[in-house]
Amino acid sequence: MTEEFFDAVVVGGGPSGATAACDLAKAGHKILLLDKAGRIKPCGGAVPPRLLADFDVPESLLVARARSARMIAPSDRKVDMPVGVIGYVGMVDRDVFDEWLRERAQTAGAERRTGIFERVERDDGAGPLVCYREGRGGELRKVRTKVVIGADGARSAVARQNIAGAENMKCVFAYHEIIRSPASTKEGFDGDRCDVFYQGKLSPDFYAWIFPHGETASVGVGSANKGFSLRGAVKTMRGDLGLAGCETVRTEGAPIPLQPLKRWDNGRDVIVAGDAAGVVAPASGEGIYYAMTCGRIAAIAANDFIVTGKPAMLRRARRDFMRLHGRVFWILGMMQRFWYSSDKRRERFVEMCADPDVQELTWQAYMNKRLVRAKPMAHVRIFLKDCAHLLGLRPVAQ
Incomplete structure (x- = not known):
């Protein structure tokens, strides 16, 4: 049987992985995009207008445009922050948005496969072997590649197996419920506004949210306290805001990283991106824009590695990302540690x-x-x- 070979295998088809696969395919490389089936990350879905411009994303993918944010204090004091004339907060549904990105990568030339990553193996061949199963208990398949890009989330198997210290990534655990949006509620739901709750009863160390998605809304909460009931907090919010009777479309939960990993590559042939690299903004929890930016930067580093064969090229990804956003991440991290305590x-x-x-x-x-x-x-x-x-x-x- 002829061995399959790809210039790069991207593990994970979220915004970061799909962006990296698309960019590398456009550069003329043979790319495999490997993704689990049916996985949607819990996410408020907020994106800045700059994302649409930087990544050529059509406005038709926006399901809502929030014109203000409301901050709610423990005392229930409410502070509205109108966006004003400078723009809006775009809202996307991750199931539709992520699939669109994957389809674009495929159109650019990347090969899509549904599979569960198991491990990276090495033998005497030229490049590592990526081992995966088409489904749980399915047949083990192997493909050879020059470089592996792990974009498989905050508990990245690629990172934990190949990058020292990745197993110690600190995370907030997020849970949300996608509900059918009411027109409005007398208790305060507004389809044009993002509500953020800074209340210890809803989250002892992070925040809770209600983000409008047009016909639906995301009602969620995050906390690093494993003993705290995320589902209970969401139930409380829905009851307090007159949303208890709204149809629940789906529920999702997942860890969200608190800070970037200190290293993103193994010094040889593996690099991570997106949540697997820890690029979610502290305090705000914003991740989509940073994930896509990280995916693009990782793709540039992977391209340079493919062309030159020099592992040092992979180290540039973290350096280049932190030069752009490291200061903001540091400031937001300080804010979270102090103000959310x-x-x-x-x-x-x-x-x-x-x-x-x-x-x-x-x-x-x-x-x-x-x-x-x-x-x-x-x-x-x-x-x-x-x-x-x-x-x-x-x-x-x-």
């Missing part, structure tokens, strides 16, 4: 969100995916206000 601090955090300077720079950073430098005095004002909150010098507004 108690209800008293969550109360002050929501109060800060009422500040016009905070709102403007938050939305500018979200839309542009970088720290905004255009208004240095606004940064100074925010710094001084933040220090006052940290020191408890500002009373909490009632």
